[in-house]
Amino acid sequence: MNKFTFHNPTRIHFGEDQINKISKEIPENAKVLVVYGGGSIKSNGVYDQVKEALGNHKWYEFSGIEPNPLYDTAMKAIQIIKDKNIDYLLAVGGGSVIDAVKFIAAAALYDEGDPWDMLVKQAKVKQAIPFGAVLTLPATGSESNSGSVMTRDGNKLFFGSPLVYPVFAVLDPATTLSLSKRQISNGVIDAFVHTVEQYLTYPVNAKIQDRFAEGILQTLIEEGPLALTDEHQNNLDIRGNIMWSATLALNGLIGVGVPHDWATHMIGHELTALHGIDHARTLSIVYPAVLKTCKEAKHVKLIQYGKRVWNLTNQNDDALIKEAIAKTEAFFQTMQVPIRLSDVDLGKNDIDAILTKLEQHRMVALGEHQNITLDVSREILKMAI
Amino acid sequence: MNKFTFHNPTRIHFGEDQINKISKEIPENAKVLVVYGGGSIKSNGVYDQVKEALGNHKWYEFSGIEPNPLYDTAMKAIQIIKDKNIDYLLAVGGGSVIDAVKFIAAAALYDEGDPWDMLVKQAKVKQAIPFGAVLTLPATGSESNSGSVMTRDGNKLFFGSPLVYPVFAVLDPATTLSLSKRQISNGVIDAFVHTVEQYLTYPVNAKIQDRFAEGILQTLIEEGPLALTDEHQNNLDIRGNIMWSATLALNGLIGVGVPHDWATHMIGHELTALHGIDHARTLSIVYPAVLKTCKEAKHVKLIQYGKRVWNLTNQNDDALIKEAIAKTEAFFQTMQVPIRLSDVDLGKNDIDAILTKLEQHRMVALGEHQNITLDVSREILKMAI
Numbered sequence: 001m002n003k004f005t006f007h008n009p010t011r012i013h014f015g016e017d018q019i020n021k022i023s024k025e026i027p028e029n030a031k032v033l034v035v036y037g038g039g040s041i042k043s044n045g046v047y048d049q050v051k052e053a054l055g056n057h058k059w060y061e062f063s064g065i066e067p068n069p070l071y072d073t074a075m076k077a078i079q080i081i082k083d084k085n086i087d088y089l090l091a092v093g094g095g096s097v098i099d100a101v102k103f104i105a106a107a108a109l110y111d112e113g114d115p116w117d118m119l120v121k122q123a124k125v126k127q128a129i130p131f132g133a134v135l136t137l138p139a140t141g142s143e144s145n146s147g148s149v150m151t152r153d154g155n156k157l158f159f160g161s162p163l164v165y166p167v168f169a170v171l172d173p174a175t176t177l178s179l180s181k182r183q184i185s186n187g188v189i190d191a192f193v194h195t196v197e198q199y200l201t202y203p204v205n206a207k208i209q210d211r212f213a214e215g216i217l218q219t220l221i222e223e224g225p226l227a228l229t230d231e232h233q234n235n236l237d238i239r240g241n242i243m244w245s246a247t248l249a250l251n252g253l254i255g256v257g258v259p260h261d262w263a264t265h266m267i268g269h270e271l272t273a274l275h276g277i278d279h280a281r282t283l284s285i286v287y288p289a290v291l292k293t294c295k296e297a298k299h300v301k302l303i304q305y306g307k308r309v310w311n312l313t314n315q316n317d318d319a320l321i322k323e324a325i326a327k328t329e330a331f332f333q334t335m336q337v338p339i340r341l342s343d344v345d346l347g348k349n350d351i352d353a354i355l356t357k358l359e360q361h362r363m364v365a366l367g368e369h370q371n372i373t374l375d376v377s378r379e380i381l382k383m384a385i
Numbered sequence: 386m387n388k389f390t391f392h393n394p395t396r397i398h399f400g401e402d403q404i405n406k407i408s409k410e411i412p413e414n415a416k417v418l419v420v421y422g423g424g425s426i427k428s429n430g431v432y433d434q435v436k437e438a439l440g441n442h443k444w445y446e447f448s449g450i451e452p453n454p455l456y457d458t459a460m461k462a463i464q465i466i467k468d469k470n471i472d473y474l475l476a477v478g479g480g481s482v483i484d485a486v487k488f489i490a491a492a493a494l495y496d497e498g499d500p501w502d503m504l505v506k507q508a509k510v511k512q513a514i515p516f517g518a519v520l521t522l523p524a525t526g527s528e529s530n531s532g533s534v535m536t537r538d539g540n541k542l543f544f545g546s547p548l549v550y551p552v553f554a555v556l557d558p559a560t561t562l563s564l565s566k567r568q569i570s571n572g573v574i575d576a577f578v579h580t581v582e583q584y585l586t587y588p589v590n591a592k593i594q595d596r597f598a599e600g601i602l603q604t605l606i607e608e609g610p611l612a613l614t615d616e617h618q619n620n621l622d623i624r625g626n627i628m629w630s631a632t633l634a635l636n637g638l639i640g641v642g643v644p645h646d647w648a649t650h651m652i653g654h655e656l657t658a659l660h661g662i663d664h665a666r667t668l669s670i671v672y673p674a675v676l677k678t679c680k681e682a683k684h685v686k687l688i689q690y691g692k693r694v695w696n697l698t699n700q701n702d703d704a705l706i707k708e709a710i711a712k713t714e715a716f717f718q719t720m721q722v723p724i725r726l727s728d729v730d731l732g733k734n735d736i737d738a739i740l741t742k743l744e745q746h747r748m749v750a751l752g753e754h755q756n757i758t759l760d761v762s763r764e765i766l767k768m769a770i
Contacts, residue, residue: 001400001622001625001629005396005406006396006399009394011392012390014388014391015387017388207600207604207630208626208630211599211600211603219592223592237386241593253638256399
């Protein structure tokens with residue numbers, strides 16, 4: 001196991017009726033901006049619960065954060081913050097809303113030029129407005145980590161800072177009951193790929209991290225398909241297990257002291273930026289191709305993954321690896337997501353544009369060995385056709 | 386899964402050469418009291434590393450914290466704190482030292498009478514001196530939780546408060562290389578029983594917590610015996626996996642949203658207080674008897690434990706449970722700890738005194754169902770002969 005520092009200060013309130021906890025979490029004299037996306041929180045009752053919990057707090061609202069949240073939209077929220085002297089933010093929604101609030105929190109206090117520099121030049125975040133989150137779509141883990149992905153002019157970029165951990169996050173599985181099947185499946189796939197990006201690399205004898213990652217994967221494999229059935233559509237246990245899995249998949253814990261991959265995410269981001277494909281669906285398309293292309297580098301962990309996560313027993317290593325990858329693809333298909341570029345009507349003529357974007361964003365040495373060059377990314381994309 | 390709030394603010398610095406992180410963790414102008422136990426940190430080099438890391442800090446030291454730390458000893462440290470205007474504490478040692486520092490941190494600022502009331506009357510902790518920990522003996526998890534156990538006049542009692550989370554904890558596996566085999570095995574057993582106290586109860590469909598607990602148990606089962614061999618006595622990976630397991634066994638994470646048992650700990654505390662038996666060795670004596678006595682109440686989880694942790698396949702439930710308990714005892718024996726009262730020269734004539742102590746401490750409704758009355762504790766102790 002490699003050396004590491006781990007610190008996750010976010011306070012989690014998990015379970016039904018926990019939204020009322022925000023009344024005590026947010027200081028009484030705070031001026032709050034509630035930030036959300038479309039109108040879904042109004043139709044599913046979450047907006048009303050938040051409103052009730054805010055009680056006598058002085059608060060304003062800003063809606064319209066889109067999936068793959070845009071810089072331009074976030075900057076509009078910053079104007080309100082300045083006009084109203086807002087000093088606390090509350091994100092209500094999924095990862096996009098929380099990511100946007102992280103950017104807004106830091107950008108509102110950024111005084112060294114264009115805050116987009118935090119993403120494009122990795123300019124240091126020196127201060128941020130404190131904020132909490134009410135999660136309604138388990139997927140990204142953003143509710144309990146320090147990272148954010150924003151989009152501007154077709155560029156989907158990342159920034160992170162310890163200053164943008166949510167102070168608190170409410171995870172009420174009941175808020176997820178109104179999600180569409182597509183949203184559920186996207187969330188499960190996102191959490192799954194977050195996990196494997198930190199697990200399916202090469203072994204460093206980090207037994208706890210491996211077993212925790214395997215536990216998350218097994219839980220998602222069991223609960224994901226159930227959540228899509230009509231029979232279990234109101235099962236809060238299943239929703240709760242998925243929600244807690246998604247948070248733990250990317251709250252830092254399983255990723256300490258181990259190598260990370262993230263090639264699938266980097267390639268996937270370009271697919272979203274160029275073609276508007278849902279984030280999770282870019283992952284389900286790219287990941288099987290990454291496994292096939294990098295199966296030598298991932299050999300030992302692929303065998304462990306096959307045996308422990310899929311209970312495979314094939315004595316032949318290569319056959320077992322093939323089976324493990326096939327199981328992964330079959331799971332993705334059960335979750336009703338595409339597993340090939342052709343499933344979303346893309347093909348070999350689209351590869352050059354993706355590579356151009358990767359090059360532009362300096363994504364030229366990806367993966368746990370930093371040896372996924374543009375040429376290897378081309379192989380991966382060809383494999384994904 | 387039950388509703389819960391989870392918050393663990395301790396910053397972990399894990400790995401070799403991480404002791405130097407304390408120089409940045411402790412404010413420059415702090416007046417620090419370094420608290421430790423016997424002289425082992427002087428002979429194994431940890432004291433020197435701490436001294437070097439403290440650099441220009443103003444610091445004092447207090448040694449002599451004993452295993453099962455005593456109230457009277459802790460109160461002596463408080464006198465130094467008052468005399469020298471200490472405003473930061475640094476625990477260097479195992480769980481006993483860290484537990485003592487938690488008590489010292491809170492007791493030094495307790496102004497409503499005898500600070501022992503925090504334990505005997507569960508008087509509320511309203512403030513505490515901030516402190517960090519350099520862990521040298523992985524076992525109790527105290528380095529990243531908010532609980533402490535102290536002893537006074539033969540009474541071993543617990544207190545807890547969010548104010549006594551360590552600000553930071555250094556986990557350098559190299560500091561554990563000089564431990565005796567007895568210390569290693571005690572640590573592994575302590576972490577193991579911490580885990581099962583939160584896992585082996587009744588199912589509430591908390592899949593992540595279950596799998597994380599199983600992952601810790603499997604890691605301890607694999608690494609514990611290896612750490613005792615001469616061949617692997619300097620293997621930092623093994624020590625690291627044990628160290629990280631012990632922290633995660635009791636940092637709150639696996640215990641959220643699930644029932645807790647803790648009967649073994651409560652009965653074990655009396656064995657330590659009355660007979661001076663090492664904490665972990667009281668657990669290895671009591672736990673198998675708890676499993677046998679409560680096997681109906683724990684039926685479903687015992688089967689899950691047998692199948693997932695021990696890979697048992699017996700089709701007959703009762704036989705499988707018997708096998709699972711036998712495996713547990715065999716593991717304890719491999720770890721060279723006693724599994725019966727008779728192994729430590731105690732027997733049926735000693736049971737009444739233990740029950741009297743349990744009654745005195747109001748430990749009359751233990752276990753996840755609060756139905757382990759004194760009569761059931763008597764059954765457990767008879768089973769443990």
